[in-house]
Amino acid sequence: MQLPDSLHPWRQWLEWFAPEQMPLFGDLLGRLDPILGPLRGQHQGGVPEPDGLGDLQRRGPYERLLSSEWLLADEVPEEFMRRVAVGEHLFLAPQYRSRQANRLIVVLFDAGPLQLGAARLVHLALLILLARRAQEAGAELRWGILQEAPRLHELDTSAQLKRLLSARTYHTVSDAHWQAWCAWLAEQPDQAGECWVVGQRLPRTDSQSCTHRVQIHRSLEGQSLSFELQGVTTRRVSLPIPEEGSAVRLLSGQFEAEVVAAAPAVKGTVPRVALNLPPVISSAGTHVALKLLDEDGMVVIKLPTEHQKKSLQVRRNLWSSGRVPLAATFSGRNLGAVLSQHDWLWFWKVPGLRAVEKPPREQLQLPPGTARLLPVVWLNGGRTGRLFLLDTQGHLAYWEAASGESAPRSPPAKTRRWADNVLGLAKVANETMAYVRSDGGRLYAHSVGTEGAASCGHVIGNAEGVSQVLFAASRLWHRSFGGCALLSVDNGKQRWQIISATGCSMPSERVDLAHGWKGLGLLRQYRGDPYSLVLIGPDQQTVALHSEGQQRVLFTAASDIVKISFCPMSGLVAALTSARELLVYSVPQRTLRLQIFCNQVAAKHKEGADA
Template sequence: MQLPDSLQPWRQWLTWFAPEHLPLFADLLGRLNPILGPWRGLQQGGVPEPDGLGDLQRRGSYERLLSSEWLLAGEVPEEFLRRAVSGEHMFLAPHYEARQASRLIVVLFDAGPLQLGAARLVHLALLMLLARRAQEAGAELRWGILQDAPQLRPFDGAAQLKALLAARTWNVVSEEHWQTWRHWLGEQSQQAGECWLVGQRLPASDRQFCSHRVHLHRSLDGQSLTFELLAGSQRRVSLPIPEERSALQLLKGQFEGEVVAAPVKGAVPRVAQTLAPIISSHGGHVALRLLDQPGMVVIKLPAHHQKKGLEVRTSVWSGSSSPLGITFLGRSIGAVLSEGDQLRFWHMSGLRAVDKPGRDQLQLPPGTATLLPTVWIRNSTASRLLLLDSKGHLASWSIAGKTGAGPDNGKTRYLADDVMAMAKVDEDAMAYVRRDGSQLYASAVGVSGVVGPFMVGPAKDVTQVLFIAGWPWRVGFGGCALCSVENGSERWTVITASSFPVRSERIELAPGWRGIGLRQRKEEHHCALVLLGPNQRSVALYEEGKQRVLFTTSEEIVRYSYCPMTELIAVLTSARELLVYSLAHGRLRLQVSCNQTPETTRMLSGA
């Protein structure tokens, strides 16, 4: 992102925002920065303690007068008095232990009703200003909410800004709130070098625990905000009310050009957090495992600027069955279920139940904590279901014709062993990579046959494989990326259809970042890697040596999926919030809470 010189000091924080929001922050940061004043950390431990003797000096207490001077007073008293009058006496100077101010900045915000609206945007700007202040002073920045139980949070990502905006309460700050925080801060091992209180009608505080007080309030005509800083002296600046559309987007946590999801006029049932979202290959639906029922909830992704509510439907299977693999068959959801000694194909017309294979043929999980990779491919004449077990065995079931009445239809067949990964790469093709000795080989499976294998590189140290989707897999190698880990950092070797059999590029990620998807546009030769951040709250795109954040979440991402065919990213957070982002459109397609209990669902439906 290109920033003007005036905004370069805050570059690392402003990159979290879309370009259209920069003028707003340029105004706020430019007005607030000059009045904050220099770093003045509170002295720790009171008066510095003496630590031995230092130098000699002409002034001092007569308790530290040199012994030779006292001898002079006994032998030549007139000379002693003359030296005293003329300031010629010599004193011992004590050496004081160096005491450094605490390198911790604490800022506590009022999140009550008096700080709604534009004042919250000033909170964001002040947090970025204090982050740079801490960086320059070699200090740490921690923030908290005055109305909440004492807890200090770091400031290490855009998710913290969203958490600050989400911390709304209808309680006005009281004396009790501050006294609770004051007592808690006094008990901490590391005392604050600076403590900032930010809000309106703040309770009285003392300099021992509060070094800076910021009062934010609207003008009488409602056209501006007054920012008043009390820190020894009093400084004040008037701030304009931000433009309404941009302010509303920011207050809703839409930083990276995100759009508001369509309103939900019904309830989305609670979903399990143990299973990743499933994305349809045509890009119109996302499915999640129900928590309170044995089945799935399918959500139709809303169109841009859609005004009507979401289309949400649920499908359940028998409680005696356990799901092994789930996939979309066009717009409907299907599953491979384990029921006793049989495998049943739920909502998969043409496939009949079969005897469950032995463990040496197909390793099936005993529970439902994880799902096996499952793909459905089809053309105008036939369909094929593929499932990869936990030991690398690739199984297949075929349906020939519309009726599925062929003699070989539905029989379990085994295509390959030692398969590391597979993905749907075209409507009628699935790609996989398997180990064969010391090498890795890629192949494509169609409805009627297999293309390949193609040797893509040595198998040593490869831990993960990602695929490029597209038509090249129908006739040859379509592209993939191989991951190895060194010193905690992922290293990706990308091989495209045009560069095969040699690599097209190598990508080295910063520690903690993980690759979760691979993308290549038709008109470009290079690839982009979809990343999950080390804090589990941000999703980014690495492209041509540059990394940019696509979106962030206020809570930790617990499950995620990427569909190479549709370029959709679906994440599920610890708060059961589902977010679906489209790389092709550069915006969020969906942001909805999946946390309604069955009782609430029935109540809302009845209403």
């Protein structure tokens, strides 16, 4: 991004914003930077520690008097007394270890109703200025919200700016809020050299606990903002009200350099969903399903079109009480699931399959809780359908279902073993699935079509150290190998080995991710295109794409992502946040397909609900 010379000091943070937003921030940064003043960290307290002997001084205790002076007392006592009278004695002065000022800058923001609107943009600008201030001084910057429980955050990604904007409350700052922060900061091992408090009608503070107070409020005529910094001295500056269109986009979190177009604006509500299971995405990319929180079942959402005027299509699908979902998948637009209850497996809305007894644990290891959904693929071959399920120990099992006229007369399905030592399973093409198994220390990739026969194994590498497999969707799987990625972990960092499809010019590529980044999926949109890894960042809010050695942000969530799914067939990412906000993003189209809160509480559950 090309920036004017005046904005280069803040380039590292301004790259998070779109070019058209530079004038707004350039004006704010230019007006605020001159009045902040130099870093004035508080020096560490305590008794200074001696570090040997330093200089000679005319004053001091007589136990530090030079030895030559004591010789005068023995040999020439009159001269000794004269020197005492006129102050000519020389004393040894101790050298003390120098103490640097504390290099931690803490800034606490008021997120109450008095700071809504343009004042929040001033918060962003001030946070960027203080980040640069800390960087120049070799210090660290941490920020928090005055009205929230004490907790400090870093400023390392644009997601932190969104976190700041999303922190809103109807409560103004009280003395209790400030006292809670003071007590918490006093208990921390690293004491703050500077503590900034930013807001309006701030509580009373002292210079020891708060070095800088910033009061931001609208002028009486409402045409400007007043920024008043109270530190060693008081400085004021008047700031213009930003242009409404740019301000609204920034306040809504649309400020990344690659601006994500807003999702289609459709009316509709979604029932409250559980946060312990990931979203389920249809292969066609038309529907997303989530587990309901207040009822036994799932809610299915049809993704809206770009110019849709109708309300969002949402339908609740309920099953019998007490049954626990183990796996869920779509067949077209219809959702089906494998449910567990006592000693039985139930195939909910899976055509042609009836309940079966649970197989022994050595044949199929099923999780006792509901912390995850097992990989599952439904292949419909016309007269016969097959449901494949991969358990937690690498056992791949399947059930056959008769369809058509013979379905009602078919005997109950049996749990059958397909393969062992399987690392991964996914649907990769129309009525085709792929899986990778380990055998004799080597990894083999197979595909299975509607006829129910596995392809010959394609050797893709050694099994040692590989813990996960991601599959790329491709029609090449119909007749050969369509590409996958193998995960190994090195010193806590993920390393992905991308194995290209048959016939590619580059057979293999290694991708080393930075600490905390994790791979979600593998995408190859067209034949001849490079492979791309879909990633989630260490902040649990940033979703990015790694392709051809470059990494770019796709979107960031306003709160932590607790569950996330990727569909290689449709290229959709579905992220569910801690605030029960569902974001569905199309990687091939680089568009946000849906953004909606799934927190509608039914009337019978409203009393005592933890929305």
